[in-house]
Amino acid sequence: MTAGTETTTQPALRPRGRLASDAFVMTRRNLLKYTRVPTLLVFSTIQPVMFVLLFVYVFGGAINVPGVNYTNFLMAGIFAQTAVFGSTQTGVGLAEDMNKGLVDRFRSLPMSRSAVLVGRTLSDGARNAFVVVLMTVVGYIVGFRFQAGPINALGALLLAVAFGFAFSWISAAIGLSVRDVESAQAATFVWVFPLTFASSAFVPISGFPGWLQAFAKVNPITIIVDAIRALILGTTLTPRLWQAGLWILVLLLVFVPLAVRAYRRAV
Numbered sequence: 630m631t632a633g634t635e636t637t638t639q640p641a642l643r644p645r646g647r648l649a650s651d652a653f654v655m656t657r658r659n660l661l662k663y664t665r666v667p668t669l670l671v672f673s674t675i676q677p678v679m680f681v682l683l684f685v686y687v688f689g690g691a692i693n694v695p696g697v698n699y700t701n702f703l704m705a706g707i708f709a710q711t712a713v714f715g716s717t718q719t720g721v722g723l724a725e726d727m728n729k730g731l732v733d734r735f736r737s738l739p740m741s742r743s744a745v746l747v748g749r750t751l752s753d754g755a756r757n758a759f760v761v762v763l764m765t766v767v768g769y770i771v772g773f774r775f776q777a778g779p780i781n782a783l784g785a786l787l788l789a790v791a792f793g794f795a796f797s798w799i800s801a802a803i804g805l806s807v808r809d810v811e812s813a814q815a816a817t818f819v820w821v822f823p824l825t826f827a828s829s830a831f832v833p834i835s836g837f838p839g840w841l842q843a844f845a846k847v848n849p850i851t852i853i854v855d856a857i858r859a860l861i862l863g864t865t866l867t868p869r870l871w872q873a874g875l876w877i878l879v880l881l882l883v884f885v886p887l888a889v890r891a892y893r894r895a896v
Contacts, residue, residue, distance in 0.1 A: 654744070677710065685703065716794075716796035718800070743892075
């Protein structure tokens with residue numbers, strides 16, 4: 630270097646991480662949280678267990694479903710409700726991480742930005758799968774039985790988990806938009822409760838008023854529940870099965886980009 634010559638150094642750009650490996654790390658981090666704070670998993674399982682016991686032993690005697698054992702009818706709705714309600718924790722968890730500054734820390738690391746969202750939704754999907762399996766055990770205790778064999782049984786459980794995964798992205802978009810834990814909880818339950826109860830989850834929609842029947846028939850939760858119920862009972866699957874798959878695809882195509890956009894704006 631000659632006298633009078635100035636040199637400037639620029640910080641080396643850190644390579645961004647790979648989405649798959651980074652998402653795995655984030656998924657593992659979120660799942661480990663349940664082992665360190667087991668009450669999170671306990672409270673996420675209490676509510677669906679209470680719904681099973683409440684509807685079977687309190688309302689089951691008053692609700693008549695022609696030709697179908699009510700417990701078998703009910704469990705399709707319980708599987709869908711468990712997955713949908715569980716998906717609300719995605720937005721709450723992301724809002725909590727933002728308030729604690731964890732999202733800013735993740736952003737400073739050489740990792741894929743989308744890994745935070747993918748890791749969160751995958752870990753919540755794994756938790757949902759565990760709770761759905763637990764609900765199956767509870768259902769068997771109170772008299773529930775799969776009537777169409779193990780393949781249909783597996784398909785019913787996977788469909789519920791896949792639907793919950795799609796709804797997790799809706800919750801993620803909401804949680805990242807409101808950025809506050811309490812607001813995220815309120816915002817998600819505002820639409821989850823009406824969709825769930827104005828569906829075929831717990832009672833046949835034939836007993837609804839005419840205007841509510843019109844809504845319930847196109848309600849995505851009704852479509853998912855009907856598909857799960859058909860798998861459980863061994864009845865005709867089409868067209869509900871392909872409609873359920875279409876709803877899951879549409880939700881992912883719409884809300885994954887919205888959640889990613891909200892995440893980028895938030896940080």
